[in-house]
Amino acid sequence: MKILFFGRGLISTQYAWAFEQAGHTVEFYVRKGRKETLGSRIALEMWDARKGKKLIKESWNVKLHEEILPDYDLIIVSVNTEQLPQAAQFLSTAAGNTPILLFNNIWQDLKSSIAPLPMNNVVFGFPGAGGGIADNKLRGGFMKMVFLEKPRPGTELINNKVKGLFESAHFKISWIKDMQSWLWNHFAMNAAMEAEVLKRGSFPAIMNHRDSFANVGKHMREMVPVLKARGAKSDMILLLLTKIPPVLLGILFNKVIFAKGSLPRLFMEYNNSKAGFAVREVVREAKKAGIPLPRLTRAIENTEYAKEI
Numbered sequence: 001m002k003i004l005f006f007g008r009g010l011i012s013t014q015y016a017w018a019f020e021q022a023g024h025t026v027e028f029y030v031r032k033g034r035k036e037t038l039g040s041r042i043a044l045e046m047w048d049a050r051k052g053k054k055l056i057k058e059s060w061n062v063k064l065h066e067e068i069l070p071d072y073d074l075i076i077v078s079v080n081t082e083q084l085p086q087a088a089q090f091l092s093t094a095a096g097n098t099p100i101l102l103f104n105n106i107w108q109d110l111k112s113s114i115a116p117l118p119m120n121n122v123v124f125g126f127p128g129a130g131g132g133i134a135d136n137k138l139r140g141g142f143m144k145m146v147f148l149e150k151p152r153p154g155t156e157l158i159n160n161k162v163k164g165l166f167e168s169a170h171f172k173i174s175w176i177k178d179m180q181s182w183l184w185n186h187f188a189m190n191a192a193m194e195a196e197v198l199k200r201g202s203f204p205a206i207m208n209h210r211d212s213f214a215n216v217g218k219h220m221r222e223m224v225p226v227l228k229a230r231g232a233k234s235d236m237i238l239l240l241l242t243k244i245p246p247v248l249l250g251i252l253f254n255k256v257i258f259a260k261g262s263l264p265r266l267f268m269e270y271n272n273s274k275a276g277f278a279v280r281e282v283v284r285e286a287k288k289a290g291i292p293l294p295r296l297t298r299a300i301e302n303t304e305y306a307k308e309i
């Protein structure tokens with residue numbers, strides 16, 4: 001397949017590398033002026049967990065374009081959530097009839113999140129990867145599992161194309177029946193994590209405080225009424241973070257999920273992204289619904305996001 005990745009970000013770069021290794025042609029669309037800034041190579045230091053745990057270290061040659069041509073089999077979009085409306089608007093004319101995999105975190109309802117793109121030309125998914133990029137060096141990695149929505153009426157052909165792509169690169173697919181609820185719950189989890197990051201100063205810093213993940217559980221419990229008001233259905237993410245007592249949750253995250261040497265911990269330690277957007281969006285939604293969120297509101301009190309609510 002010939003695949004175009006929208007942007008040369010963390011997620012796009014890692015999966016593009018994996019697909020190229022599987023024999024596919026991968027290219028990147030970047031904004032005007034970015035091609036020269038980014039250059040034709042990127043340093044990779046990433047963990048590949050599809051078969052065991054393998055460290056990839058190489059300088060990888062990438063092909064960047066500042067325009068989108070109509071000769072791709074698939075466009076994969078993975079951008080910061082706040083960039084999604086602009087990306088969807090651009091692709092509604094630039095992508096033509098090329099099918100799109102939206103590999104992204106989303107807080108809006110699915111149809112609104114991609115407007116004016118047609119729903120029957122888009123499938124939704126979520127990566128199993130993490131890390132960060134700094135000074136044109138990527139440090140991170142990806143797991144074997146990726147998450148894809150089960151086909152909707154009209155998207156069966158695109159789903160099969162996406163399924164074949166990931167399976168050709170030896171990824172395992174977890175099919176999500178209710179992608180809308182799954183993404184809402186996952187976004188809320190991100191907001192809970194970001195609230196703690198704002199308190200500690202960075203994603204790596206929360207690893208140095210034993211009560212960080214207990215607090216994440218408390219933040220998540222506070223958001224349950226917001227999720228219910230939206231109509232989100234409970235899933236394993238929500239049940240894990242709200243039903244387990246915070247103290248036990250902290251132990252589970254510190255000793256098991258983010259144990260020293262584990263890939264999730266490494267991904268967190270490499271994460272240099274800015275926190276706060278997810279918190280702002282959830283607090284904004286809660287205010288509209290008249291639902292108090294004291295913990296999350298305090299988290300952004302002295303940030304630029306407080307002025308935007």
